[in-house]
Amino acid sequence: MxxxxxxxxxxxxxxxxxxxxxxxxxxxxxxxxxxxxxxxVNYKDGLCLSPKGGGLVRKYPHVPGIDFxxxxxxSEDDRYKPGDKVVLTGWRVGEVxxxxxxxKARVNADWxxxxxxxxxxxxxxxxxxxxxxxxxxxxxxxxxxxxxxNGPVLVTGAAGGVGSVATAILANLGYEVAGVTxxxxxxxxxxxxxxxxxxxxxxxxETVKRxxxxxxxxxxxxxxxxPMLARVLGQMKYGGSVAAVGLAGGAALxxxxxxxxxxxxxxxxxxxxxxxxxxxxxxxxxxxTDLPMDKLEAMVRPATLSDLPALGADILNGQVxxxxxxxxxx
Numbered sequence: 001m002x003x004x005x006x007x008x009x010x011x012x013x014x015x016x017x018x019x020x021x022x023x024x025x026x027x028x029x030x031x032x033x034x035x036x037x038x039x040x041v042n043y044k045d046g047l048c049l050s051p052k053g054g055g056l057v058r059k060y061p062h063v064p065g066i067d068f069x070x071x072x073x074x075s076e077d078d079r080y081k082p083g084d085k086v087v088l089t090g091w092r093v094g095e096v097x098x099x100x101x102x103x104k105a106r107v108n109a110d111w112x113x114x115x116x117x118x119x120x121x122x123x124x125x126x127x128x129x130x131x132x133x134x135x136x137x138x139x140x141x142x143x144x145x146x147x148x149x150n151g152p153v154l155v156t157g158a159a160g161g162v163g164s165v166a167t168a169i170l171a172n173l174g175y176e177v178a179g180v181t182x183x184x185x186x187x188x189x190x191x192x193x194x195x196x197x198x199x200x201x202x203x204x205x206e207t208v209k210r211x212x213x214x215x216x217x218x219x220x221x222x223x224x225x226x227p228m229l230a231r232v233l234g235q236m237k238y239g240g241s242v243a244a245v246g247l248a249g250g251a252a253l254x255x256x257x258x259x260x261x262x263x264x265x266x267x268x269x270x271x272x273x274x275x276x277x278x279x280x281x282x283x284x285x286x287x288x289t290d291l292p293m294d295k296l297e298a299m300v301r302p303a304t305l306s307d308l309p310a311l312g313a314d315i316l317n318g319q320v321x322x323x324x325x326x327x328x329x330x
Contacts, residue, residue: 003328004102005305007049009060014051017064017309028098030106031076034086037121039065039100040128041303041311041324042161043246048094049312056095064308066093067128068100068328069121077109085115087284089129090273101305103328113280116288126300126323127287130161133272134221135283135290137162137243138169140268141219144241148174151218151237152197155179156204156228159186162245164322166221167193168295169287178217180204180228186321193295204228205249211258219243226250233259233267241266248318299323304330 004022007015027033047054048064057064072084080086091111093099098106115124146153153170157163158179170177171194179190182201190198207227216235220242222228226249232242233255244267259265275283299322303311307326314320 002103003305004063005065005308007053007057007060007062007064015053015057015060015062016051017049017312019306022102024104027104027106030108032072032080032086032109032112033074033104033106034068034070034088034112035073036068036070036100036103036105036328038070038125039068039326039328040125040130041308041315041320041326042066042129043248043315044129045094045308046312046315049309050316058096063098063102064094065100065102066090066095067125068105069115069124070105071121073104075109079109080112085121086112087115087121087124088112089132090275092273101308101326101328110277113277113284116284118288119284122325123293123296125325126296127165127291128161128323129272130323131165131287131291132280132283133245133270134162134166134169135287136272136275136279137166137221137245137268137270138173139283139286140243140270141221141241144266144268145239146219146241150240152176152178152216154199154217154220154222154232155195156220156232157181157223157246157248158190158195159183159321160223160248160318161320161323162223163221164193164299165291165296167195168299169291170221171195172290172292172295180224189321192298201228204231207231207254208234210234211256212262215263221245224249226252227254229253230255233265236263236265239264239266241268243268243270245270296323300325302327304328
């Protein structure tokens with residue numbers, strides 16, 4: 001028997017989270033069983049923890065948690081053996097398949113990645129999907145020509161999970177980072193991560209009629225979408241790229257094609273869920289070398305399984321700064 005946070009649906013169709021003891025026979029199908037050590041809280045986790053499952057959970061009872069790190073307990077796949085340290089992000093685990101908010105998880109070997117040397121399971125979950133997505137975004141910007149010295153790189157939603165890690169990585173690589181935030185109390189935090197400029201959210205929230213503004217940003221990691229992304233596209237330098245990673249500000253894009261046609265701007269979509277294995281390995285190896293661990297530790301807020309229902313609501317309301325690391329055994 002082991003502890004798990006189980007979402008159960010009531011007669012009214014709404015789900016509630018309950019900390020329960022369950023047995024291994026309750027776990028879903030898979031060829032690798034992992035003793036989970038740590039998980040984390042992402043925006044998707046907040047949706048899955050909500051009463052209606054955020055449109056992501058298809059079947060109850062359900063164990064959320066889209067990320068986890070731990071030790072292989074048993075494996076029917078030759079790539080992994082008992083004792084191996086592994087990390088999992090994506091593949092709709094925690095949404096369709098039971099996830100990491102439990103002391104054990106059973107998954108397909110194809111979904112796992114060996115824990116990179118130099119990273120502990122706890123550090124891997126301080127990174128999680130948010131940090132993994134940040135690294136994918138930075139890699140995409142670099143693959144499209146971004147180098148230090150091109151000009152400032154904008155990070156929207158900079159105090160959130162994706163933004164925090166992106167800010168720290170970019171600053172560590174020598175980029176000049178401008179962080180967008182709507183919370184003045186986070187300015188000191190962003191400066192500590194390496195941001196050299198703070199941009200108030202209000203400065204970019206308003207839609208303007210002009211399709212092009214002054215060329216300002218050499219690159220951008222955008223976690224907001226919506227009108228802010230449209231505004232940023234018109235402020236990009238010639239040939240600059242925006243890596244779109246989220247939609248906290250809405251899914252609509254009230255933009256024109258002018259920045260693409262007259263300035264050669266690139267809009268790069270970043271998906272972390274179905275990312276191919278080789279690129280996952282590349283990103284995790286880069287994380288181990290390019291994300292300063294002291295900055296990572298400064299972002300971390302510790303939590304336990306019993307804290308998760310409240311944290312799920314908080315992250316949906318934009319009230320979680322940095323990264324939450326969940327010790328599932330505490």
